[in-house]
Amino acid sequence: MxxxxxxxxxxxxxxxxxxxxxxxxxxxxxxxxxxxxxxxxxxxxxxxxxxxxxxxxxxxxxxxxxxxxxxxxxxxxxxxxxxxxxxxxxxxxxxxxxxxxxxxxxxxxxxxxxxxxxxxxxxxxxxxxxxxxxxxxxxxxxxxxxxxxxxxxxxxxxxxxxxxxxxxxxxxxxxxxxxxxxxxxxxxxxxxxxxxxxxxxxxxxxxxxxxxxxxxxxxxxxxxxxxxxxxxxxxxxxxxxxLVTNTHSAFVYMTLFTSIAFIVIFLLGILHWQKEFLKRQQIQEEKINLELKNEYQKQQALATELEQLKSGLNPHFLFNSLSSLKILVSKQPEEAKNFAVSLSNLYRYLLKQERCDSIFLRDELEFTQDYIYLQQIRFSNRIKVKIDVDKNCLDKKVPPIALQLLVENCIKHTKMSYQQPLEVEIYTDSDYLTVKNNYNPSESTSSSGKGLENLTKRYSHLTTRPCAFYIEKNEFIARIPLL
Incomplete structure (x- = not known):
């Protein structure tokens, strides 16, 4: 000290x-x-x-x-x-x-x-x-x-x-x-x-x-x-x-008094400065503790949001998937088996990544492919997906359910038909993963942007590189950094 x-x-x-x-x-x-x-x-x-x-x-x-x-x-x-x-x-x-x-x-x-x-x-x-x-x-x-x-x-x-x-x-x-x-x-x-x-x-x-x-x-x-x-x-x-001696003594005393006064003021200044330093240090520590507490609360909030996202996926998606499975069992039993396996893999993945901040792109891509397969069965091939991911990027990481969220966002907010199907393209570009789809917004659904906002918050705690979401040449483009 x-x-x-x-x-x-x-x-x-x-x-x-x-x-x-x-x-x-x-x-x-x-x-x-x-x-x-x-x-x-x-x-x-x-x-x-x-x-x-x-x-x-x-x-x-x-x-x-x-x-x-x-x-x-x-x-x-x-x-x-x-x-x-x-x-x-x-x-x-x-x-x-x-x-x-x-x-x-x-x-x-x-x-x-x-x-x-x-x-x-x-x-x-x-x-x-x-x-x-x-x-x-x-x-x-x-x-x-x-x-x-x-x-x-x-x-x-x-x-x-x-x-x-x-x-x-x-x-x-x-x-x-x-x-x-x-x-x-x-x-x-x-x-x-x-x-x-x-x-x-x-x-x-x-x-x-x-x-x-x-x-x-x-x-x-x-x-x-x-x-x-x-x-x-x-x-x-x-x-x-x-007279000269007294004058000399007066100046000696004045210099001595000035020196003592300077030393006293100097010591008082040190004590005051030390007190202020300790006070500022205490305030700084309290500020750091408060920031850590706020950061912890944000992490908890993000974890809660992620859990809510997973929980939201579970009942809604499960209900639709079971309805599709019911139809497949009676009409296409063999396809129903594949559907059941993909659905099982999907929920096993959700349970496995429950407490992870980031996962390998390889695992997230497999999870998303199972999700796309289930959605393609549901929407009868009105969804077309093209995946072009560099093998060197498979060992890089992304937040859990990040890619699935972007694909779900495309399906949820895009008007699709057999004549105008949803076309999704997933590819890597340098250190970014890009999800691009034809921009044809659905009139029946309104977008709050909450999902993309939560994804941006999750990324802010993992990297300083930003996420990007924009419309260009009648296409909606989402770019997220690879970690």
């Missing part, structure tokens, strides 16, 4: 359509996943770059803001020393980074301000100097020293920095680092910016020693106060790549 189901399933177009749809959905999901992953990666890279630029810009703005504050103080010094000190005190109250302001010598040339880190055993700060007069050496300058610890605290408390941690280095020395213990220490070789290998203002995926996780790193070198500062922004890769 399973093998038949699988064989039919593999031949089913619906099965291969389902496989094709499943393959297309899987390929489309995979292609869509890669496309979304690529787009997401590009968007994430831009997002990371934007975050890095924003954080570095905030850091830079914080430092440059101190420069602007120093310039404001410088402008205030043009009024009076007292006014300058009052302004410095006011600024110090508002800004923790501007606590150490002093007047120093200006030694630079052609620059509006100076910003340099100071990292030694006694002092770690960023020194910002703004010239009080012109920008030539020998003048005085207003100088601000921002302790790196204070800068670290200010940045740590600043809510503008998000999604990334920053480092600021000067000549490979940490000026700022989230880990305060590293401030003033050399930058690790793995974290140093190398112009030969590192691309500025681009995203590089590296491993962070500080976070112990992969990060997307962004380098930018900025000139401030006559010096070059290296800003580094580090964005944890996990936080942003989680």
């Amino acid at each position: 399973v093998e038949k189901l699988m064989a039919k399933l593999l031949k089913s177009p619906y099965f291969w359509t389902g496989i094709l749809l499943f393959s297309l959905v899987t390929l489309y999901s995979y292609h869509k996943e890669k496309q979304v992953e690529k787009d997401a990666s590009l968007k994430i890279e831009k997002m990371v770059q934007s975050v890095c630029i924003s954080n570095i810009g905030t850091f830079k703005t914080l430092l440059l803001h101190q420069v602007e504050q120093m310039k404001l103080l410088r402008d205030a010094s043009h009024h009076s020393q007292k006014e300058l000190q009052r302004t410095i005190d006011y600024v110090a109250q508002k800004n923790d980074l501007m606590q150490k302001i002093s007047i120093t010598d200006w030694k630079e040339n052609d620059t509006t301000y100076l910003m340099r880190p100071i990292c030694n055993d006694t002092l770690m700060c960023i020194r910002i100097s703004v010239p009080l007069g012109d920008q030539s050496p020998g003048n005085k300058a207003l100088t601000l020293e921002i302790p790196l610890s204070t800068l670290h605290r200010e940045i740590a408390e600043n809510k503008s920095f998000s999604y990334a941690y920053l480092t600021l280095s000067y000549r490979d020395i940490y000026i700022f680092h989230p880990d305060e213990s590293k401030i003033g220490q050399p930058v690790e070789p793995s974290n140093r910016f190398n112009p030969a290998t590192d691309k500025e203002k681009s995203i590089t995926e590296v491993f962070s020693d500080y976070l112990s996780i992969p990060v997307d790193r962004y380098y930018e070198q900025i000139d401030m106060g006559g010096e070059t500062w290296t800003f580094t922004a580090n964005v944890p890769g996990i936080s942003f790549k989680e």
Whole structure:
């Protein structure tokens, strides 16, 4: 049963359509996943770059803001020393980074301000100097020293920095680092910016020693106060790549769900198809059984009709035959003996072939000849019969009483006289037995065609070759197949 189901399933177009749809959905999901992953990666890279630029810009703005504050103080010094000190005190109250302001010598040339880190055993700060007069050496300058610890605290408390941690280095020395213990220490070789290998203002995926996780790193070198500062922004890769991972997982789950759904639908389809197959098989078996039953009933009906035909032949024909025998006994005793023998052979044949579907043509021909002899005695030679049967056809078969029925049909429905006797010709033609008589229908008898119809039905159960009954050239011709 399973093998038949699988064989039919593999031949089913619906099965291969389902496989094709499943393959297309899987390929489309995979292609869509890669496309979304690529787009997401590009968007994430831009997002990371934007975050890095924003954080570095905030850091830079914080430092440059101190420069602007120093310039404001410088402008205030043009009024009076007292006014300058009052302004410095006011600024110090508002800004923790501007606590150490002093007047120093200006030694630079052609620059509006100076910003340099100071990292030694006694002092770690960023020194910002703004010239009080012109920008030539020998003048005085207003100088601000921002302790790196204070800068670290200010940045740590600043809510503008998000999604990334920053480092600021000067000549490979940490000026700022989230880990305060590293401030003033050399930058690790793995974290140093190398112009030969590192691309500025681009995203590089590296491993962070500080976070112990992969990060997307962004380098930018900025000139401030006559010096070059290296800003580094580090964005944890996990936080942003989680979107790609979730997208990948979503497509995996979608493909898995589609696969499971297809398998479930496929199995349900098999069960439904199996149920329908068994149902159709049951209906087919019932149909076959019904056809067999109908066939059996038809066979029984035909057998009954044949028996009725034999029974009908017995009383009617027997009555006429006995009447003829009575006349012969008194007038032609010797002929009466032959008549009695033929009549005896006739009924012996009927009893012998009672349960046969077909008999040899030889036996049917002998039976019919006895029947013709009896009828010729009855009708006083108004019946003339010519028999021309090929000897090679004698071992072929016909239904019982078939030939006798055709001859009886000729006698029953033909008007005969001594001047116009009934002329019957029996011969074989290929695989057919033909009975032909002159067409002179009797007016006293009406034909229902029942006998020929029953003969046709009997033949339909024995062969596919048809019987033929027709009138041609004033002759009635009956052709029945030889089996």
